[in-house]
Amino acid sequence: MPDEDFEQFVRMRYTELLHTAYLLTGSVTSAEDLVQACLLKIMPRFGRIAEPMPYLRRAMVNQRTSWWRALRRELLSASPPERAAPDDPARGLAERSALVAELARLPERMRAVLVLRYWEDLSEAETAEVLGCSVGTVKSQASRGLARLRDLLESQNAQRSAR
Template identity: 85%
Template sequence: MPSEGFEQFVRVRYTELLHTAYLLTGSVAAAEDLVQSCLLRIMPRFERVADPMPYLRRAMVNQRTSWWRALRRELLSAQPPERSGPDPALEFTERSALVAELARLPERMRAVLVLRYWEDLSEAETAAALGCSVGTVKSQASRGLARLRGLLEAGDTQRSAR
């Protein structure tokens, strides 16, 4: 039986975890599966985990990497999870393009960008979550942003040529 603290944590943080998982997986269904499997893993020892968010971020990145290695390929959903209010059409289009291009990045690079810029973690927190050095986070973030910019610009050029 889950503790009251665990249930409260899930009520408060589930949407945030789901958004992070969506950015890591690119699919609503896979994001839900990822969050659920990681929550099930932490549930028995939730009271002993000092800060569950970093633990869960790390668990989601590790689980996603394991799934990716097993499947090697996954379909990307065009619709992100719903937020608190409706998004304007332009913002939706831009976000969809960003998520689609994010899915084309290597797993580690994607994880760095999601944790660093979506979750707004510091370089040190991102490094701790991924089990790597701060220098690796810096280089992966720099390369990832440059690659993402290039992919988005190429996509804009292709769309404007149509």
């Protein structure tokens, strides 16, 4: 039977973990699977983990990497989201969908850095610790990742304008 502390932790942090997993995987079902797999792995030793959130973030990144290596390729959507009307209240949702789609096109390590730095709002040092790399690597991956996202989104907007 799971520990009450573990159950309380899951109730409090599940949504947050699911958001992070979604940004790492690009799919709701894959995100749910990722969170479930990582929670099952830590459940037996939860009481011995001093800082469960950083531990789980690292576990999710590692598990996602393992799945990616097993598949050897990612399945991405080739079609951009539908174009929103200028006064459409769903425009923000479409822009967010476009951002998530372009985020999914980034290399896995770069995506992990951006998710942890800007979605999870971790410091460069915390991100480096979770990913097991140097702060310099986090800085360079974040810089390159943001630049690549900007380029991808600008080219997508240019394609939409040309239609």
